[in-house]
Amino acid sequence: MKAIHTLTAFTLIALASTANAGALIEGFDDVTTLGGKGWSFINNSTSAGSNWFQGNDGIFSSQRGAANSYVSASYTSTNSLSGTISNWLLTPTLSLHGGETLSFFTRTEAVGSDDKAFADRLEVRLSRQGGSANVGSDANSLGDFSMLLTAVNSDLTPTGFPSDWKMFSVVIPDMKGLADARIGFRYWVTDAGANGSNGNYIGLDTISVVPVPSTLACLGLGLIGMAVRRRRQ
Amino acid sequence: MIAKQIAQNVALALALLGAPLAAQAAAEIIIVNADGPGEGFNDPTPVLPIGGNTGTTLGQQRLNAFQFAADIWSKQLTSAVPIRIKSNFDPLTCDKDSATLGSAGALLINRDFAGAPRANTWYHGALSNKLLGADDFEGEPVIRARFNSNLGQANCLEGGGFYLGTDGKHGKLTDLVGVLLHEFGHGLGFSNLTNGQTGKQQSNIPSSWDHLLYDLTTQKTWAEMTDAERVASGINSRKLIWRGANVTQASPKVLQAAPELRISGMASVAGLYQIGTASFGPQITNNGPTSEVMPVVDQADGRGLACEPLSTSNAQAIRGKTALIDRGACTFSVKVKNAQLAGAVAVLVADHTAGSPPPGLSGDDPTITIPSVRITKDDGDKLKLALKNRSRNRSGIFAALGISATQRAGADEQGRLLMFAPNPYQPGSSVSHFDTSASPDLLMEPFNTESVKRNLDAPFDLTFPLLKDLGW
Numbered sequence: 276m277k278a279i280h281t282l283t284a285f286t287l288i289a290l291a292s293t294a295n296a297g298a299l300i301e302g303f304d305d306v307t308t309l310g311g312k313g314w315s316f317i318n319n320s321t322s323a324g325s326n327w328f329q330g331n332d333g334i335f336s337s338q339r340g341a342a343n344s345y346v347s348a349s350y351t352s353t354n355s356l357s358g359t360i361s362n363w364l365l366t367p368t369l370s371l372h373g374g375e376t377l378s379f380f381t382r383t384e385a386v387g388s389d390d391k392a393f394a395d396r397l398e399v400r401l402s403r404q405g406g407s408a409n410v411g412s413d414a415n416s417l418g419d420f421s422m423l424l425t426a427v428n429s430d431l432t433p434t435g436f437p438s439d440w441k442m443f444s445v446v447i448p449d450m451k452g453l454a455d456a457r458i459g460f461r462y463w464v465t466d467a468g469a470n471g472s473n474g475n476y477i478g479l480d481t482i483s484v485v486p487v488p489s490t491l492a493c494l495g496l497g498l499i500g501m502a503v504r505r506r507r508q
Numbered sequence: 509m510i511a512k513q514i515a516q517n518v519a520l521a522l523a524l525l526g527a528p529l530a531a532q533a534a535a536e537i538i539i540v541n542a543d544g545p546g547e548g549f550n551d552p553t554p555v556l557p558i559g560g561n562t563g564t565t566l567g568q569q570r571l572n573a574f575q576f577a578a579d580i581w582s583k584q585l586t587s588a589v590p591i592r593i594k595s596n597f598d599p600l601t602c603d604k605d606s607a608t609l610g611s612a613g614a615l616l617i618n619r620d621f622a623g624a625p626r627a628n629t630w631y632h633g634a635l636s637n638k639l640l641g642a643d644d645f646e647g648e649p650v651i652r653a654r655f656n657s658n659l660g661q662a663n664c665l666e667g668g669g670f671y672l673g674t675d676g677k678h679g680k681l682t683d684l685v686g687v688l689l690h691e692f693g694h695g696l697g698f699s700n701l702t703n704g705q706t707g708k709q710q711s712n713i714p715s716s717w718d719h720l721l722y723d724l725t726t727q728k729t730w731a732e733m734t735d736a737e738r739v740a741s742g743i744n745s746r747k748l749i750w751r752g753a754n755v756t757q758a759s760p761k762v763l764q765a766a767p768e769l770r771i772s773g774m775a776s777v778a779g780l781y782q783i784g785t786a787s788f789g790p791q792i793t794n795n796g797p798t799s800e801v802m803p804v805v806d807q808a809d810g811r812g813l814a815c816e817p818l819s820t821s822n823a824q825a826i827r828g829k830t831a832l833i834d835r836g837a838c839t840f841s842v843k844v845k846n847a848q849l850a851g852a853v854a855v856l857v858a859d860h861t862a863g864s865p866p867p868g869l870s871g872d873d874p875t876i877t878i879p880s881v882r883i884t885k886d887d888g889d890k891l892k893l894a895l896k897n898r899s900r901n902r903s904g905i906f907a908a909l910g911i912s913a914t915q916r917a918g919a920d921e922q923g924r925l926l927m928f929a930p931n932p933y934q935p936g937s938s939v940s941h942f943d944t945s946a947s948p949d950l951l952m953e954p955f956n957t958e959s960v961k962r963n964l965d966a967p968f969d970l971t972f973p974l975l976k977d978l979g980w
């Protein structure tokens with residue numbers, strides 16, 4: 276995680292000089308510290324089971340850092356034999372202009388050809404309601420997080436979720452001036468649970484929200500540089 | 509000072525629960541018939557001779573079995589003083605599925621007699637007479653032994669009465685000679701004179717047993733403990749040991765290497781687990797499987813009973829792995845068979861009732877080919893919590909069933925015998941028996957075992973080495 280820490284320091288320096296954009300970088304070294312940093316865990320699944328938890332390196336290793344340094348959600352999000360999973364992980368409140376790039380890595384478990392693949396799905400949503408953690412109160416509700424930024428395997432096909440770490444990026448839409456906002460990662464799977472057809476185990480790692488390129492003159496390398504290049508394609 | 513005590517209140521009813529159990533030098537053992545006319549030893553009901561027992565009445569056959577067991581003990585022991593055992597048959601605690609087979613204890617105890625190895629210490633009467641070299645009790649019986657007169661009748665292990673033959677071929681019946689050898693053992697010295705439930709000693713004086721009973725947690729003998737410490741130690745399952753040198757020296761000759769369950773892969777649950785072994789399936793060997801643990805889930809409350817053939821999802825989860833299944837709703841062998849059919853290589857059955865150590869998995873199914881063990885409810889809950897961080901196919905938690913390189917079944921790593929200290933405390937059984945994890949089965953385990961013991965000494969048994977530790 277040395278590389279990431281260095282990058283964080285860079286980003287913070289860049290921000291201090293611009294003071295007009297929220298930035299975030301999280302590598303999930305220790306999921307138990309997230310609450311103290313402003314993250315929220317809300318499990319609205321049918322008969323809610325496990326929240327998002329520290330990555331299990333017995334299933335697969337992290338994208339970056341120590342083997343278990345990622346965050347996971349599993350089909351154990353619901354305790355029901357068959358139900359819907361809607362398990363939320365919300366970032367801290369960010370001050371966003373729009374135009375920032377959100378990047379993250381995600382994957383599911385690779386399964387053998389003889390084994391059934393259980394479909395996973397991840398939604399990334401935005402709330403413009405300041406520090407609100409309102410995601411509604413049931414498995415179908417969205418609360419203040421009605422704006423979908425992107426989805427991984429949106430139609431929940433059995434092998435539609437990447438089975439190796441893959442980076443996803445999305446540009447934050449125009450916020451009409453600087454606004455407090457939160458990004459919600461929603462592990463959303465229907466027909467899940469022990470008897471369900473869907474839902475397995477996903478990892479999420481190396482989340483970053485990077486200010487607009489003009490503020491990044493000093494940052495040419497590493498993850499952030501990559502994100503910028505992709506955006507210009 | 510020579511003190512003589514009539515220990516009516518010792519009443520150490522060391523019960524032997526129904527399930528099966530099973531003795532030489534020279535000491536005369538005299539059976540004192542305490543039955544009334546027409547009952548017990550005096551029952552005139554005619555019977556046919558059986559298995560070496562030539563008696564022609566029920567009473568005579570009972571006496572013959574007693575004399576047979578007494579002769580085995582006589583040859584093992586040395587004492588100038590005849591040992592009198594007051595014996596009879598009485599209706600003892602019973603129900604449909606379990607029964608107290610017999611109970612026995614010291615009727616008389618003694619301390620500070622000439623030749624006592626330790627001062628201010630209680631000794632069983634038979635042993636104190638031996639050490640003294642004279643009868644300090646003027647011909648009184650020193651041991652009280654009672655046996656269940658109702659065994660085998662309605663609501664008392666119906667159909668499972670005592671086998672009165674002396675050849676050990678007891679079939680489905682309970683071998684009386686084995687039970688007698690066990691109970692006489694208690695009376696001769698294999699029993700604590702201190703109350704493990706209250707921690708109280710007889711007149712606040714330790715017994716010779718207290719000096720050799722040692723707790724691995726507090727690192728104290730029972731003689732060194734307070735009453736409260738003894739109460740805690742009495743339920744310190746598999747941490748209560750016998751520190752006598754004779755037993756420890758003989759244990760490697762008697763006991764097999766211990767089966768063990770080692771969990772690895774996730775720090776929060778890694779380590780050695782207490783297990784109860786199964787009466788079906790293969791013996792756990794050195795080459796036992798190591799595989800990932802995955803739970804079966806087939807109940808809305810998250811449990812996995814595996815009483816029906818497993819679903820596709822459950823089958824995929826446990827194929828080639830160790831299945832964690834919950835106790836309840838059907839027999840253990842049905843659960844293990846369902847897991848086997850779904851491709852599991854081993855099964856852990858989590859108990860649904862608190863308590864330790866985990867008992868074995870009873871039952872029978874010759875078609876089971878994978879090993880299975882029982883773990884405690886607490887350990888099961890701990891594993892299930894860690895298993896929540898699983899995928900459909902992986903948990904990152906591994907189980908290895910194997911044979912300990914350093915430990916024998918029923919002993920600690922230094923070869924010292926584990927004593928029976930279940931939680932909760934079992935009056936009459938706790939603290940005064942060897943632990944049930946001993947393998948092969950020992951005469952002085954609390955439950956009657958299938959194997960019939962006719963030997964009291966190494967390399968077959970550890971009863972006499974323990975008595976030697978006490979002074980025999």
Ligand SMILES: [Zn+2]
Pocket residue numbers: 522523524690691694941953954
């Ligand atoms: Zn006993």
